[in-house]
Amino acid sequence: MHPLVEQVRDTLDRHRLWPASGPLLVAVSGGLDSVVLLHLLSQLAPRAGVPLCVAHAHHGLRPEADGDSEFVATLARAAEIPVVTERLPVRARLAVSDESLEMTARRLRHAFLARAATELNAQRVALAHHAGDQAELFLLRLLRGTGGSGLGGMRLLTPSPADGRISLVRPLLGISAQSLRDYASELGLAHREDSSNADLRIPRNRVRHQLLPLLRAEYSPAIDSLLLRTGELAGADADFVQAEARRWRTARRRKRFELLHPALQRAILREQLWDLGEEAEFELIERLRLGTARVSADSAGTLRRLYRGEVVREPSAPAAFSGDETSLSLKGRSGQTKFAGVELAWTIDREAAAPSPKSKLPGHEVFDARSVGGRIRLRHWQPGDRFQPLGLPKATKLQDLLVNRKVPVGKRRHLLLAATDAGEIFWVEGLPPGDRFKVTPNTRRRLVWTWQRAA
Secondary structure (H helix, E strand, C coil), X not given: CCHHHHHHHHHHXXXXXXXXXXXXXXXXXXXXXXXXXXXXXXXXXXXXXXXXEEEEEECCXXXXXXXXXXXXXXXXXXXXXXXXXXXXXXXXXXXXXXXXXXXXXXXXXXXXXXXXXXXXXXXXXECCCCHHHHHXXXXXXXXXXXXXXXXXXXXXXXXXXXXXXXXXXXXXXXXXXXXXXXXXXXXXXXXXXXXXXXXXXXXXXXXXXXXXXXXXXXXXXCHHHHHHXXXXXXXXXXXXXXXXXXXXXXXXXXXCXXXXXXXXXXXXXXXXXXHCCCCCCHHHHHHHHHCCCCEECCCCCEEEECCCCCEEEECCCCCCCCCCEEEXXXXXXXXXXEECXXXXXXXXXXXXXXXXXXXXXXCEEEEXXXXXXXXXXXXXXXCCCEECECCCCCCEEHHHHHHHCCXXXXXXXXXXXXXXXXXXXXXXXXXXXXXXXXCCXXXXXXXXEEEEECC
């Protein structure tokens, strides 16, 4: 038996990563890491009496994505393993979300894997994260200012972020990327190359291709193992503090909050913020920890820490819908106006132009002038408004779009929107442009639309 196969078998057995019943779902992208994982599990699963299934998430972001799906399907069929594939609406979700591309893709991918596991009656999903991924994650979180829990990184066995009933297992977490490459090369395993892995605009890639090589060359050749050891120690400490925080919260007789160690205070507040659906940011935690005054939250209302340590949300009175509205003529080459504290300017560009799927400039959008028409209406959000931003297949409730973008309740009703004379919304302040009004190769006149909210 190959030494790497023995190492993975030992990890699976010693940490009880095999499912108690049902199949093990293996997430396979087609890249080297997941191909090696599938090859290793294909040798070990029959001996453990565990059937395998393969899941492939098609993100639709790269030209070679279709080829990746075909490759994975062929790989699974050759091994006589059932495979399920789903195309994820990453670009459509990006159009209505403030999340990064990486975070949106991750969230949709985990949701797909959880659905696939449920449909296949699989309790666990195997992922191909390895020691190199763990070192990269440690540095990324360190640079973002995370605490010990974040530095602890990934674990061998964790609940799925999309469905707590499904568990994620990472049997390669203690294996280096070089060991996986050597194994694939030795056995001649074919795999797909992801071109986005070389894109240095992505923070993880800069850590992988620039920061880690610099640390290895200039500071310590063993930096990867040192980071893993530090992460394991920090994670264990954080787990202990978090367990103490839960014990304090459920105790019938509790020590006064003000007398607790700051680390324990922060853990107690962090858990309560998560329970309330709030982002547990350091600044918010500190403001609550150091006083009991009301603190503005991203969601509706304010947060307040009571004397005994409980965090409560105090809802604000709902703001009334504004009925202000005005009509604006777009005749001529350009014009400007001011409405509800927003300075607006527009220009009609009669030159044909290539499509512009998403403006890169803040306060600037481009529309097909003919679709918009010669007269528009400026107003605020009203009950029942529906809007179809760029990339969505159909119009949806404007309220849902604003909630998804985490726009605070107090700001939603002050946002300005523009509708055609017939009443169809083509622009909402801060959201992507309306899909039906986008510039296309058939556009002959463009409406260049700019805005700026007065200070």
